[in-house]
Amino acid sequence: MTWSDVITKVSADNQREVDRVLENFPYIVDMANHLREQKLEVIGNFDKYIRKTMESVERVRGHAYMAKNKEEARRIVGEIVGEKKTVVFAKTNVAYEIGLRDYLKNMNNEVWETDLGEFLVQITKGWPTHIVEPALDLTALEAAKAVHELDHSINEKSSIDEIVAAVRKFLMSKYIKADFGITGANAVAADSGSVALVENEGNIRMDTVLPQNHIAITGIDKIVPTMRDAMDEVMVQAAYAGIFPPTYVNVTTGPSSTADIEMKRVSPATGPKNFNLVLIDDGRMEASQNEEMKEALLCIKCGRCYFSCPVYRIMGKEWVNTRSPYNGPTGVMWNYLTNKDPWPAEYCMHSGGCREVCPMKINIPEIIKNIKFIASNL
Amino acid sequence: MNEENIKKQVGIIKSVLYKNLMENYVPFQIDRDIASRWAKPLNVPRGGKTILYTSFMYQMGSLFKSYEKYIPTFGSLGSSRIISSIGSKLIRAKSEDIQRAGKILSNIYNILRRYDPDLGYLYEDEPYSGALLYEMGFLEEFNNYGRKLMEFFKKKGVERIITVDPHTTNSLNNMKKSIGFSIPFVSYLNVIQDVRGEGKFVFHDSCLYSRFLGMYNDIRATIKNTGVVLVEDPTVTGIGNGFCCGAPVGPVDSRLSDRIAQSRADNLKTLNENILVACPLCYANLSPFGHVVDIAEVIS
Numbered sequence: 001m002t003w004s005d006v007i008t009k010v011s012a013d014n015q016r017e018v019d020r021v022l023e024n025f026p027y028i029v030d031m032a033n034h035l036r037e038q039k040l041e042v043i044g045n046f047d048k049y050i051r052k053t054m055e056s057v058e059r060v061r062g063h064a065y066m067a068k069n070k071e072e073a074r075r076i077v078g079e080i081v082g083e084k085k086t087v088v089f090a091k092t093n094v095a096y097e098i099g100l101r102d103y104l105k106n107m108n109n110e111v112w113e114t115d116l117g118e119f120l121v122q123i124t125k126g127w128p129t130h131i132v133e134p135a136l137d138l139t140a141l142e143a144a145k146a147v148h149e150l151d152h153s154i155n156e157k158s159s160i161d162e163i164v165a166a167v168r169k170f171l172m173s174k175y176i177k178a179d180f181g182i183t184g185a186n187a188v189a190a191d192s193g194s195v196a197l198v199e200n201e202g203n204i205r206m207d208t209v210l211p212q213n214h215i216a217i218t219g220i221d222k223i224v225p226t227m228r229d230a231m232d233e234v235m236v237q238a239a240y241a242g243i244f245p246p247t248y249v250n251v252t253t254g255p256s257s258t259a260d261i262e263m264k265r266v267s268p269a270t271g272p273k274n275f276n277l278v279l280i281d282d283g284r285m286e287a288s289q290n291e292e293m294k295e296a297l298l299c300i301k302c303g304r305c306y307f308s309c310p311v312y313r314i315m316g317k318e319w320v321n322t323r324s325p326y327n328g329p330t331g332v333m334w335n336y337l338t339n340k341d342p343w344p345a346e347y348c349m350h351s352g353g354c355r356e357v358c359p360m361k362i363n364i365p366e367i368i369k370n371i372k373f374i375a376s377n378l
Numbered sequence: 379m380n381e382e383n384i385k386k387q388v389g390i391i392k393s394v395l396y397k398n399l400m401e402n403y404v405p406f407q408i409d410r411d412i413a414s415r416w417a418k419p420l421n422v423p424r425g426g427k428t429i430l431y432t433s434f435m436y437q438m439g440s441l442f443k444s445y446e447k448y449i450p451t452f453g454s455l456g457s458s459r460i461i462s463s464i465g466s467k468l469i470r471a472k473s474e475d476i477q478r479a480g481k482i483l484s485n486i487y488n489i490l491r492r493y494d495p496d497l498g499y500l501y502e503d504e505p506y507s508g509a510l511l512y513e514m515g516f517l518e519e520f521n522n523y524g525r526k527l528m529e530f531f532k533k534k535g536v537e538r539i540i541t542v543d544p545h546t547t548n549s550l551n552n553m554k555k556s557i558g559f560s561i562p563f564v565s566y567l568n569v570i571q572d573v574r575g576e577g578k579f580v581f582h583d584s585c586l587y588s589r590f591l592g593m594y595n596d597i598r599a600t601i602k603n604t605g606v607v608l609v610e611d612p613t614v615t616g617i618g619n620g621f622c623c624g625a626p627v628g629p630v631d632s633r634l635s636d637r638i639a640q641s642r643a644d645n646l647k648t649l650n651e652n653i654l655v656a657c658p659l660c661y662a663n664l665s666p667f668g669h670v671v672d673i674a675e676v677i678s
Contacts (some may be wrong), residue, residue: 004641012613019612151519310638312623319379343381346388346630349638350513351622352589367591376388 003137003316010136017242018304018357028239028269031232032359036298039221039360040228042190043288043297049190050279056193060254061267062275064193070098073280077182077215080276083108085179088171090197090204091115092184093131093301094280096325097338100182112174114203116167120146128325129317131303132241137316171203175188181207181272185218186237186300187230188277192253195277196230198238200247208252209271216252217278220285221297227251233300240302240359242356283337292370296333298360305329305364308353320344329354329364332371342375384630388514391629395510400526403505404434406445409470410502413437416480417499422487426498428538430487431563433507433546436479437471439658444469444626446635456490479658482674489570489678497540505530509549513626517556523552524553531561539563542674544586544657551591567600567656567673569591574661575604575677579654580646581615582664585622587656597656604677609649621645635663643667 001009022028042049054064067073077100081087087109095101101122105111113122117135121128124146129298135143140160147154151166158166185195195216197204200261208214224230231249238246256271267273287293306312306328311319320327323341326334332344345368354364395612404410412435422430461658471479490497503525511520539561541547553559565587569644588594594617601608611621624638643664646653653670655661664670 008641008645011619015613015616015619018561217381308618308621310624310642311627313621314634314637314641315379319383321379343384344379345515346384347379347627347634349622349624349626350585350590352585353618356589356618369515369517373517374391375385376515378385 001139002311006136007307007313007316011313014242014304014307018240019244021242021244025239028236028244030292032236032240035224035229035232035300036360038224038226038232039298040226042223043294046220046223046285046288047126049225051239052190053193053223053277053279056190057254057275058193060193060275061257062193062254062277065276065278067280067282070280073098073217073278073282074100074103076278077217078103078107078346079216080213081107081109081180086110086174086177087112087180087182088137088174088178088207088211089113089118090181090183090199091118091134091205092182092217093109093128093325094184094219095182096128097282098217098280100217110174112171114171114175114207114257115199116164116201116203119167119171123147123150127317127322129327130306131301131326131328131330132243133303139248174186175206175210175224178211180213180215181209181211181330182215182217183207184311185216185222188216188218188223188279189227189230190223190225192227193252193277194227194230194251196234197250197252198234198246198248202248204250205248209256212268212272213274213276214252214255214272215276215278217280220279220281221299222324223279235279235358237302240300240304240357242304242371249273293312293333293337293367295362296330296337296367298362299330299334300329300360301358303328303330304357304359305354306331308350308351308357310349311347315347319347329368330362333364333367336374342371342378345371345375348372373377380532387630391514392516392519395514396516396523397423399506399523400512403512403527403530405506406441406469408434408438408441410434410504412471412476413479413497414501414504415476416483417487417501420484420487420625423496423498424501425536426496427535428494428540429500429536430483430490430566431500431507431541431546432483432504432543433509433543434504434598435543435660436482437476439479439662440475441469441471442522442625442659443628443662444634455518472619482672483542485674485678486566489573490540490566490618491674495594498669500534501540503534507546507549508553509545510629512552513545514629520552521557522555524559528553528557528561536561540569541565543659544584544591545659548586548590561639565591565593567597570600570677571603573604573677574603575606575673577652577676578607578609578650579652579656579671580650580678581608581610581654581662582623582642582646582670583615583617583620584655584657584660588620601654601673606654608654611649614645614649623655623657623660623663625663628663639663640667643670
């Protein structure tokens with residue numbers, strides 16, 4: 001299949017699937033509307049909610065860190081992980097944003113992506129094509145060739161089922177020996193200090209339970225006031241990504257613990273003994289203080305706007321450069337927000353579908369117009 | 379994407395476009411007599427309180443693409459030579475394009491005359507709306523030109539404007555928001571009633587009409603009331619999944635613009651071979667890749 005065939009099919013499938021989900025689960029729209037209000041509350045009061053989140057994490061015996069920028073975030077995670085460890089990554093865009101995988105690898109750690117798509121991107125030395133489906137542009141043949149390097153039983157004639165099974169077997173050996181699981185977060189509840197993650201493969205569940213140390217790294221934009229809001233964000237993200245109901249929802253609140261003996265809370269129990277939350281600013285705070293940019297922070301990274309965009313549908317990952325894991329319309333906003341790079345905005349042709357399909361009702365064309373204005377005055 | 383090329387091209391477009399507009403009220407040289415000739419046989423009143431405002435869009439539709447091809451060439455010249463080179467570059471529209479534009483504008487005028495016999499037209503004095511400034515993100519220049527445009531219309535005694543294309547309508551709408559453009563305006567598609575038409579088409583929405591001016595449903599109702607049949611599929615013509623013809627990216631990357639046009643035309647043709655548009659730039663971009671007609675070519 002060509003890129004054009006793939007993107008046309010995937011875009012139409014997403015439209016049909018989201019329509020079906022919203023028809024069968026109409027409360028999702030109310031959840032999305034409420035979530036928008038709750039996220040605006042946090043964006044307007046970042047200091048308060050960052051403080052509250054960090055206090056909540058410490059209260060449940062986790063460790064919370066706040067990083068101003070990419071460099072500081074890498075350093076914090078690097079100090080926690082150290083050297084000569086095995087690290088399994090769940091798909092995390094913030095890790096891409098700060099260049100964490102390469103950083104840890106350069107510290108002499110063995111690092112593996114565990115989301116299938118992200119794993120394929122890693123072993124092909126590629127770059128994510130889509131925020132939810134990173135290997136969208138990879139054919140089965142290309143995937144087979146890449147996996148063959150790790151498992152010689154896979155060849156050009158292998159079926160997709162066989163390729164997936166081979167990766168599953170390979171990664172299982174990594175989960176077992178992993179010292180650290182690094183995830184992102186779909187949402188972080190300020191009131192409970194819980195990290196909520198949604199997935200279908202089961203890799204996040206492995207990453208957050210099998211290794212004895214869990215590090216969640218995410219932007220401050222993922223903070224929501226309450227646990228209820230965190231669950232809303234997870235459900236809304238899954239629904240608008242067109243994958244609903246999700247197979248797994250993972251909630252992590254501190255390290256594993258038990259109170260089964262005389263009601264005395266003891267940690268660790270079976271799961272990880274350490275839980276670390278690393279929050280990162282990297283341009284988000286500045287955006288929150290800019291009336292023309294702050295709505296970008298509402299993005300829940302469902303990736304739906306990509307499909308509505310004519311530029312993305314033609315250029316794919318070639319549009320926004322490889323300094324940013326964020327592509328498509330939201331990527332134009334987020335690449336500016338995190339890299340101060342306004343130039344991809346010049347390709348925006350105000351098609352406007354991005355605003356129509358956005359569950360958070362972000363006026364993406366208006367924000368991009370303002371980024372264009374910035375570019376034209378440089 | 380090639381950032382260096384884009385930086386260069388955006389700078390060129392900004393300086394040339396703004397200079398031309400502030401000096402001549404048009405983005406590039408056009409033959410205003412030819413562009414306004416359609417109105418003479420109809421004896422359209424010159425000026426008036428209510429005017430039909432073409433903004434030269436139907437007349438220039440194909441010319442935008444012709445000028446776009448030159449922008450990378452200008453990028454290799456020094457800045458002073460760019461202005462003079464573009465100034466001397468008068469690309470003439472093809473006679474069939476001028477004839478087609480004349481037919482469309484005549485038809486729109488004839489329909490509108492039923493509701494307002496005094497409807498006027500500014501002929502060769504007509505200015506361009508400045509839409510390109512806004513769409514390229516040259517917001518300060520857009521506001522400056524908007525003030526000049528409003529002053530121009532007021533001096534001409536214009537009290538109401540009827541637009542014929544989405545870019546002009548959207549431009550005036552944005553001037554209303556940003557500088558208080560105070561002359562009332564309306565798209566002809568929101569004025570016409572009791573119009574007949576025929577044919578079966580897939581409708582390619584103008585992004586500006588349907589997703590920025592809130593006309594997605596209204597425009598369909600207008601078309602369907604004429605008797606024209608529209609074939610719909612939410613994955614192709616839905617408000618969220620229908621997408622641009624590619625024209626607006628032309629000044630920055632004409633090749634990308636063409637690739638998007640082909641993709642969109644292919645997408646539309648899965649529903650019907652006959653594509654209906656409501657915008658002269660959509661026509662110019664999509665017509666190399668399919669059979670495209672404008673609404674004003676199928677109604678009367």
